[in-house]
Amino acid sequence: MTTPSDILMQAQAMADQLTAWRRDIHMHPELSFQEERTANLVAGQLAALGIETQTGVGKTGVVGYLGDGGPAIAIRADMDALPIQEENDVAYASQTPGVMHACGHDAHTAILLGVATILARMPDRPAGQVRFLFQPSEEDSDDENKSGATRMIEDKALDGVDGVIALHVASDLPSKRITIVDGPASANEDSFEIWLRGTGGHGAFPHQTVDPTFILAQVLNSIHGIRARRIDPTKAAALSIGMILAGAASNVIPSQVYLSGTMRSFDDGVRQQLRDELAKVLEISRVLGGDFEMKLWPGYPAMINDVDVARLVRVSTRDLVGAHAIMEAEPMMAAEDFSYMTRKAPGAMFMLGAKKDGVERPHHTPVFDIDESAMPLGAAVLADVACRLLRQKASQ
Template identity: 50%
Template sequence: MLNKAKTIHDKLINLRRTIHKHPELGFQEIKTSALIANTLRELGIEFQPNVGKTGVVAHLGDGNGPKIGIRADMDALPILEANEVEYKSQVPGKMHACGHDSHTAMLLGVAMLLKDEPIAGEVRLLFQPAEEGNVNGTSGAQEMIKEHALDDLDTVIALHVNGTLDCGQIALISGYSHANTDRVYAKIIGKGGHGAVPHEAIDPIFMTAPILTAIHGIVSRRVNPIMPAVITVGRLAGGNTANVIPDTVELELTIRSTTKEVQKLLMDEIEKALSIARLLGGDYTCDVEYGYPALHNDEHVVRWIEKVGSDLLGSDNIKQRPLGMGGEDFSFMVNSCTGAMFSLGVKDPNGEPKYLHHSEFDIDENALPIGAALLAETALRFVRGELS
């Protein structure tokens, strides 16, 4: 399969660069979806557009047998690209800084590789919009699931590019690979007044100091040390001038965990920390926004991908992926059926690492046929019953 994928290398590069030059944010992937539809139409592959708003779903096989889905996200980020390359973003302030252009190109590569294969079952190609954060309270994976894009699937797989892992390598982990991504919006409420007479006010900035200390002690003193957990106060705002005590101070926190038990513990302890305001004569409000759930990779699916990877790339190029505390809405899909995501190395072995969500992110395009081949071969072996 890898040799076959290398014959379409130039096509994959062209697709990836076309998408890269025209980045679109979540649920705005009109041109990207049109490119996908046109490519699938040229290949003679059945598809449905406008699934989950701007997503595309394609079908390969007769449907009479095992069914596997392969997901690729399509959306870009609101980042001004700093790379000076011929395929640089032509949309100021928008960039494919997370590699979704390459994900989409590789999934189209899977379509090219499998279109003439006899498939007793189904390989379903899921071109998903809006992975990068909730848009109006929802994400692309959630919308596609609502519109039945994953119905009847036995399993679903995906990859994500990794600019710190050498091209030609992949990394996997069974169990949790990504975290719950939640936010807290809190307000410490006091009573404003003149800075020269603080005793006549109830100072929310004063109250915020012990609250911050309590919040920053939660992970170290209330959570089992072997359980992953993060609380970051990313925004603190209060007051506009030196001689005025404000009425309120606003806090925004990001909360990361993997299990529901730790997730609940963190929220409960944050509430307790905020209640210090009441002991000091003030009050507080606390609004929680639950984001993507933690991504849990099924160990059997991970073993399938590991076996295919070893056969195509050699066992020395299969690495252990560490748990990260980032978020990934593919978690919604693996919660609806078993599945797993793996990391695809896209770093030039002779170059510097490239970091996701950075204005200079780019990939070694030699990874494109590798990713397409791994996805296609895994899917083909699954529907043929060669993976157990």
């Protein structure tokens, strides 16, 4: 029988191939919902493995179906890059000006191709189906405010799935270390735009105006009071204003102030409360003789890791490389659209440490890069957990 150490050996034997795939994709990054070259590469590799392949899923996504009958386990990788100009001086740097794989989705795609290779060649693969989900657009949404995960789900990529797993590389986590949290793992995210309206005029005659900058001062304090005074202090929440724009001259009182910001939480009740309290606070502008308009842009829901799937990730990591590889983790306030998939089937995402060198290389920056030698471990864990889930679901 194929053991976890066999899987690890096979993954390590693929190290050069994983790096080659990752560098190829890294050199040719594609923005959200434009992953056509990447999808072609993926579909070609899946077909070469004899895996039934469907393209154009969720617009530019690819799904591979390996095996049939019995339980179905899905493994997801995202494929999109970011509108960032790469600053790394490496042979495999992005060849597309202004576009860069600065979140590691190139590595996710390469790793999932490795997982497909391992599982397709496994003579005693457990009964059931493994579905390889190569998802477009994790970083952005289309003009209907839907990201790649939602589009894949709409195209039935997760229908009949009994479990779903994924990883995310982490450029700030020691290489070849793994973290996973139980329950809420990433945040509910909503962004908003606000226009505070008054009546502009001459700076020398403020009494003849309704000054929206004065309204802003009252509203801003109250917005920052929501977290402190309205949300249960035992529950996590963040509300930040990222933009304030007003005025054009020192002696002119503007007629409106523009604000935008973001709200984060783990609990769905807290998410709704943040929305409601924000709208309530803006009423202050009416009391002061002005008015407001608010647009809420609902973002991704919180990602909830299934406790049983998370446990399997820990057991698998321990059996593959030892318990020392598992590090303690806290939930993160960032948002991740894999959350839509974990709401369709029990699932979990783990973080794969891939810190490259002594330099800080944060995600979404021009200097982002990873230690590629962490990729085989990621592939081994995903392949091994998929096998464990298939066996577990078959015996239920």
